[in-house]
Amino acid sequence: MTKLENPVLMATxxxxxxxxxEVRAKAYTADPTALxxxxxxxxxxxxxxxxxxxxxxxxxxxxxxxxxxDRNAAEALNGLELYIERDNxxxxxxxxxxxxxxxxxxxxxxxxxxxxxxxVTGVFDFGAGDLLELKGPGKRPVLIPFSxxxxxxIDLEAGTLLIDPLAAGLVDExxxxxxxxxxxxxxx
Numbered sequence: 141m142t143k144l145e146n147p148v149l150m151a152t153x154x155x156x157x158x159x160x161x162e163v164r165a166k167a168y169t170a171d172p173t174a175l176x177x178x179x180x181x182x183x184x185x186x187x188x189x190x191x192x193x194x195x196x197x198x199x200x201x202x203x204x205x206x207x208x209x210d211r212n213a214a215e216a217l218n219g220l221e222l223y224i225e226r227d228n229x230x231x232x233x234x235x236x237x238x239x240x241x242x243x244x245x246x247x248x249x250x251x252x253x254x255x256x257x258x259x260v261t262g263v264f265d266f267g268a269g270d271l272l273e274l275k276g277p278g279k280r281p282v283l284i285p286f287s288x289x290x291x292x293x294i295d296l297e298a299g300t301l302l303i304d305p306l307a308a309g310l311v312d313e314x315x316x317x318x319x320x321x322x323x324x325x326x327x328x
Contacts (some may be wrong), residue, residue, distance in 0.1 A: 143186065144224075146225060146226035146242070147225065148224055149168055150175060150178065151165045151167045153165045153217045153222065154218065156214035156218070157202050161209045161211065162193075162202050163204075164197070165202075165203050173194050175203070176194050176203075179224065182224065190206040191205060226242050239296075244260050255305075257308075257310055258276030258281075258282070260274060263286065269286070270285070271283040272284050284308035284310065285309075287307075290304055
């Protein structure tokens with residue numbers, strides 16, 4: 141049984157494909173067919189999976205794993221999440237402004253005055269752009285856009301993000317606070 145110290149989600153298995161033990165999977169890699177390039181994939185229950193064959197099919201990949209030889213075995217994997225160790229991801233291929241989501245989690249979000257808005261507890265993509273989830277002590281989680289306007293600088297070594305709280309939607313713009321629902325407040 142393998143217990144990963146810093147797991148990174150690489151794929152989620154969907155339904156069985158055909159009768160020979162193949163499964164459909166949603167790969168979270170830039171090139172979905174590169175899923176097999178990272179070595180063994182691991183589940184949270186300690187099992188390891190070796191990819192024998194992989195091919196693209198619409199918006200998923202079809203995978204055949206060693207030891208999964210029939211439809212019943214493939215159906216038993218439905219919903220299983222597969223991980224690799226963070227150290228297996230190639231850092232040298234990243235551009236200066238590219239980051240793995242796993243590296244952003246745990247970073248503290250600070251503004252230019254050093255005020256903390258919490259730490260990154262998740263990175264989400266719902267289709268309209270990436271969002272960072274920030275959670276501070278005693279505060280409810282908030283989502284901010286992961287954009288150049290909101291996140292000004294990322295310092296992985298220091299473990300911080302420099303954010304613009306106004307662009308991130310964490311504070312109100314002072315000039316607009318005198319208006320309510322688009323109408324000026326009446327002075328008494």
